[in-house]
Amino acid sequence: MGSKSYKMIDPFGRKISYLRVSVTDRCDFRCSYCMSEDMTFLPRSEILDLEELDQVASAFIAHGVDKIRLTGGEPLVRRGIMNLIHSLSRHKKSGALKELTLTTNASQLYRFADELADSAIERINVSLDTLNPETFTRLTKNGDHAQVMQGIDAAHKAGLKIKINTVALKGINDNEFDEIINWCGERGFDLTLIETMPMGDIGNLRFDHHLELSAVRKQIEKNWTLTQSQYNTGGPSRYVDIGETKTRLGFITPLSEHFCDTCNRVRLTCTGMLYMCLGQDGSVDMREPLRSDPSGKKLKQAIEDAISKKPKGHDFEIKSGINIPSVTRHMSVTGG
Ligand code: SAM
Ligand code: SF4
DSSP: OOSSOOOOBOTTSOBOOEEEEEOOSOOSOOOTTTOOTTOOOOOGGGSOOHHHHHHHHHHHHHTTOOEEEEESSOGGGSTTHHHHHHHHHHHHHHTSOSEEEEEEOSTTHHHHHHHHHTSSOOEEEEEOOOSOHHHHHHHHSSOOHHHHHHHHHHHHHHTOEEEEEEEOBTTTTTTOHHHHHHHHHHHTOEEEEEOOOOBSOOSSOGGGGBOOHHHHHHHHHTTSOEEEOOOOOSSSOEEEEETTTTEEEEEEOTTTSOOGGGOOEEEEOTTSEEESOTTSOOEEEOHHHHHHOTTSHHHHHHHHHHHHTOOSOOOOOOOTTOOOOSBSSOHHHHTO
16 A cells, blocks of 8 residues: 555544554453343454455555554454454554554453563553452353453563553442552553443443443542543543552543544444444445455545545433434444
8 A cells, every 4th residue: 555645634624543443343251331142243254354454454554544453342352363463563663553552351361461562562451340250240241350350460460551441330330449440550550431332232221320420530539639630642531640549540421521523533343344433323344445456546545435424423322211322333343
């Protein structure tokens, strides 16, 4: 695709520089807010192979993307994932990519921590909603809490920077925030709390567990000294510094407070669909142009077409007693 020569500006003047790649929609967990227990996964025949994922990601880098996050489903259950990571590392070495990173549930980190630490990945996001093994099993269905903790320890020891993501869930982990803050603080991990988003049918009422983070913040402020942080990743998280731990606490509030004005990202699924907004159904296919035109011209056209269609924002809504997701696909398809 040639050298980095294009810039992607969407119709609302936002520069698109961040690509999230969901490398698989499959996962070894079934977190209750993310998936239903009887999920239908995408047919394997439709999934891009790792080389194709690399080609699409590289085309985006040529268009000005300088940050890539690999996600899923669970990215570390995709066979050969380290090959993709090693291959994409060349863009970090060339300077085209500022950051290559990963979001994981940590189930496989005990196996991959050292190799990840030796790769171009410097920091990872680990999703951990509870420190309580029983709550963990209830929430994830298949999750092995001890193995996850072992994986986080291994990644920490290997020198990877870790940020913990915790979805705030009424009646599930809302009695644990102080403990989680303390646990993260002891290890020097930043923490981000996330509101549940209405994505995909999960077979139960999401509203029952929805928590507004403004209320959570008030609760946390009773025990911790929070001051507005200067830290800003350009992403949806709004940060405060925690005086006692010297770590940061972020809040992602897609429902109670929109963050679309500064959105700089698009999302590629493992079948090659590009979603321009997490909270909208609009997408553009990258697989057909990739496969039908080895010159890369059609793919370039598809990328430019997609960016010209990026919507202004999402309109997530969770209403009491109504179990209709705002978008039909699950978070595991577009990867959060
Ligand atoms: N499996 C990996 C993990 O859990 O880190 C990566 C994919 S997961 C879909 C990415 C993030 O999305 C996780 O932090 C998860 O908690 C979050 N997530 C999934 N479904 C969500 C929902 N409906 N609302 C808010 N966050 C959600
Ligand atoms: Fe799997 Fe991550 Fe979804 Fe949990 S949140 S079911 S770990 S994809």
